[in-house]
Amino acid sequence: ATGSAAAEPIDESDQAYITPVTIGTPPQTLELDVDTGSSDLWVFSSHTPPSQIHGQQIYSPNKSSTAKLLEGHTWSITYGDGSASRGNVYIDNFTVGGLTAEKQAVQCAQQVSASFTRETHVDGLIGLGFSTLNTVSPKSQLTFFDNVKSGLDSPVFTADLKHGAAGTYDFGFVDKAKYSGEITYVPVNPDPGYWAFNSSGYAIGSGKFSASAITGIADTGTSLLYLPTAIVTAYYRQVEGATNSRTYGGYVFPCSSSLPSFTFGVADARITIPSAYINYAPITPGSSTCFGGLQSSSGVGINIFGDVALKAAFVVFNGGSPPTIGWAQK
Numbered sequence: 001a002t003g004s005a006a007a008e009p010i011d012e013s014d015q016a017y018i019t020p021v022t023i024g025t026p027p028q029t030l031e032l033d034v035d036t037g038s039s040d041l042w043v044f045s046s047h048t049p050p051s052q053i054h055g056q057q058i059y060s061p062n063k064s065s066t067a068k069l070l071e072g073h074t075w076s077i078t079y080g081d082g083s084a085s086r087g088n089v090y091i092d093n094f095t096v097g098g099l100t101a102e103k104q105a106v107q108c109a110q111q112v113s114a115s116f117t118r119e120t121h122v123d124g125l126i127g128l129g130f131s132t133l134n135t136v137s138p139k140s141q142l143t144f145f146d147n148v149k150s151g152l153d154s155p156v157f158t159a160d161l162k163h164g165a166a167g168t169y170d171f172g173f174v175d176k177a178k179y180s181g182e183i184t185y186v187p188v189n190p191d192p193g194y195w196a197f198n199s200s201g202y203a204i205g206s207g208k209f210s211a212s213a214i215t216g217i218a219d220t221g222t223s224l225l226y227l228p229t230a231i232v233t234a235y236y237r238q239v240e241g242a243t244n245s246r247t248y249g250g251y252v253f254p255c256s257s258s259l260p261s262f263t264f265g266v267a268d269a270r271i272t273i274p275s276a277y278i279n280y281a282p283i284t285p286g287s288s289t290c291f292g293g294l295q296s297s298s299g300v301g302i303n304i305f306g307d308v309a310l311k312a313a314f315v316v317f318n319g320g321s322p323p324t325i326g327w328a329q330k
């Protein structure tokens with residue numbers, strides 16, 4: 001089996017991408033944020049207090065003839081940006097891009113933090129990290145990918161995210177039409193539960209490539225690219241008027257500044273992020289000061305290849321044994 005689903009940016013800065021899914025019988029449609037940096041599939045639901053719902057679509061298990069409460073199970077998750085949610089768990093049919101998991105654990109929110117309430121476009125998350133990170137207790141649950149993997153033509157899913165346009169998540173196959181050249185695969189360390197891999201170094205603009213092993217995670221749920229401070233300061237030294245703002249929590253610069261591109265290595269392959277992707281967004285709508293799409297990982301604790309990096313490439317998340325991750329230009 002294979003599947004293919006759209007990944008639509010939620011705003012003009014590609015802060016996140018949403019993917020349509022259907023849950024239950026008859027099917028209820030929601031739009032979820034595919035997140036390779038976590039492993040809970042959770043949704044706004046009929047169990048979410050109405051005061052915490054602000055335009056999101058909800059899943060009502062009591063309207064699904066195939067929904068079954070997973071007795072005595074709860075979940076509670078906190079994300080890197082401090083947002084959080086928790087609730088109970090149902091088992092139901094879950095379909096993404098024509099691919100159905102019959103007995104998917106669908107985590108229903110009974111509490112979401114304010115930042116989730118504010119995000120009207122996001123009806124929940126599909127965690128596609130390793131299932132070891134799932135927070136359901138007392139028995140942790142499998143991700144959608146782990147549930148459907150054995151039935152896929154190939155045990156993979158791919159991300160083709162785009163800047164300001166709809167991209168796709170494919171399941172079970174690698175679409176040759178979506179990339180140019182070769183895909184370079186490197187090992188993944190599944191132990192932390194993220195898609196952790198080593199980048200082989202970086203280059204700023206047309207500068208020389210600096211070889212250095214950079215351990216990071218490929219995280220579709222993180223908007224920006226977070227790398228070691230030394231790399232980030234070297235980058236913004238080349239940007240007229242760039243400053244590291246405590247007020248805005250990172251490097252900002254005049255929106256009119258010209259920015260160099262940024263290249264990172266994957267073994268002997270090179271992925272170049274166009275400068276437009278690093279001119280992330282005005283700090284507030286209409287401001288002439290812009291926030292950088294490349295920021296330091298020192299406050300984060302881990303290097304994160306988020307959407308700013310991912311949308312410059314075609315990425316294969318290979319769930320075979322051993323797991324690997326593939327990167328190609330496009």
Ligand SMILES: CC[C@H](C)[C@H](NC(=O)C[C@H](O)[C@H](CC1CCCCC1)NC(=O)CCNC(=O)[C@H](Cc1ccccc1)NC(=O)N1CCC(N)CC1)C(=O)NCc1cnc(C)nc1N
Nearest residue numbers: 015016037038078079080081082083119133219221222223
């Ligand atoms: C089982 C937990 C699970 C693995 C968890 N995983 C993650 O946090 C990574 C995961 O990919 C999450 C998934 C996000 C969560 C918020 C909602 C959208 C998805 N990524 C992050 O938290 C990275 C930082 N956040 C972001 O990158 C959010 C994502 C977002 C997008 C749209 C709307 C709202 C939020 N972006 C922004 O807030 N932006 C606004 C500001 C702008 N300058 C950049 C974009 C974790 O590591 N938690 C441990 C943890 C807990 N507490 C803390 C403080 N740090 C932690 N790392």
